[in-house]
Amino acid sequence: MTATLAIAISYSLGLAVLGIDALLAQRLRGAALARVLEETPDP
């Protein structure tokens, strides 16, 4: 394990994780709005 590889793995993992976590959190918006529609009775 070279220093460059260790740095590359750590920073790419850190940034990827933050990005994925942010996307997963934002995806809940769609699921939440779908649940609201489900719970809304048809007029």
Next chain:
Amino acid sequence: MLTALKQLGSPPRFFDVSGPAARMLAWAALALAVPGLWLALVGTPTDEQQGEVYRVLYIHVPTAWMSMFLYLVATGYAVLFWVWRSPVSAVMMRALLPTGAWMTVVALVSGAVWGKPTWGTYWVWDARLTSELMLLFIYLGLMALANLVEDESKTDRALALFTVVGGVNIPLIYFSVVFWNTLHQGMSIGAPGAARMAPEMKAALFICTFAVWFACAAIVLVRGRWLLVMREARSRWVKELPTRT
């Protein structure tokens, strides 16, 4: 303070505040991440003893701190849930778990790849490393419990209880380098007799820490916000959402 906290315990109020707060935190994280990354990778001098590999610490230390801090906040929300039974406390307790688990994974992996060139091994069953691994298992266990049944509110009380119980591990991680003779280095910041850091390295570390802190806070708020809408889908304030967003 208590009144403000109680007001934030109101689901519609939390929904209204969390959206702009998350946006603001995300921009703050981005604004700090750019200089933080530059300082971490290029702008700070090479460490005299460790060489270039020490730069891993600018991501390892903030994520390790965050893994413990997010758990402490989840424990705080668990206690608040027991006191007020507020749905906001319940969803925030849940929203913190995945981000905390991710931070623990980054801390463990970055620590391992730093350890190989520095210690000569990826892993040792040292008290600090083992207690941090335990934290990951606690996060995963709580996430499994949180998603055990479809009606999430049924697991709230058990989740709050186990979150508080798991909190015992946090001081264990933090003070493991004091209580036991570990391969992991002792505290570098804040403790009497701690190893001294060059001011520019310390500044870079704090910039990276705040960038990670703001990013995590933004993500947790977004997750908590929409978990709250899912949970309160039948409430009147949710039906009025188009007029709020």
